Amino acid sequence: MLSTRINRRTLGAVVLVPMMIGCTKDTDRRLVEMANRHEQRQAAQTEQANMLHREVTAMQREVQLERAELGIQRDLLEAERRSFATKRRHDSMTATAVESVGLWLVCLLPVGVSWLLLRQSERSATDTTLIDVMLEDFISNKPTLLTKSTDSLRLRDVEPSTVPPE
Known part of the structure; x- marks a missing residue:
């Protein structure tokens, strides 16, 4: 049993040591190339993400400017609507007042004519x-x-x- 253990350990050491020693140069070179490719991809992705972030930020600014412009236009439209409502109300009140004054004058005209006629007869x-x-x-x-x-x-x-x- 002891010999099996040693054999297994020896066999493991014999197989692993040459793999580690023999493949080190090739593996290191492949690892370095893979790391460089990964680093290049990561840099490209980072640059692409930064560019997308700048575009999104620019679009957000445009949207905010458009919202501000729409707000200003809405405020101007509301002020114009209020002006028209005030003018309409004022015109309505003026028309009612003119109509009332005209009605009073028409009603008082016969009274005035009668008064003048009565006054002349008193001469x-x-x-x-x-x-x-x-x-x-x-x-x-x-x-x-x-x-x-x-x-x-x-x-x-x-x-x-x-x-x-x-």
Whole structure:
């Protein structure tokens, strides 16, 4: 049994030692080449990831700028909408006020005309007579109230027969 153990150990050492010693140069060279290829691939992937990161960052900036521009446009549109609403409300109130004032004027017009007619009937008969005399003198061929020397109106003797009694 002891010999089997030694044989196994010896056999293992005999097989492993030449493998390790004999393949070292080839294995090292392959490992170095594989490490270099891996390093090159890793560098290319890192460069590609950095480039993609820069592109994503640039796109995010563009999106943020577009959002800001849309926000500004939305605010301008909202201000314009408010302006139109205020103008519409103001125009509506103005139209209602004009309509109300017009209605009041139409309603008060007959009252005003009636008041003027009643007021004229209250004038004295003397005023009416005086106006009639002045109008007749003005339209007559020989005016008696207007003299050329003073260029002013002056009442002369009016015959009592032309003045109606009060």
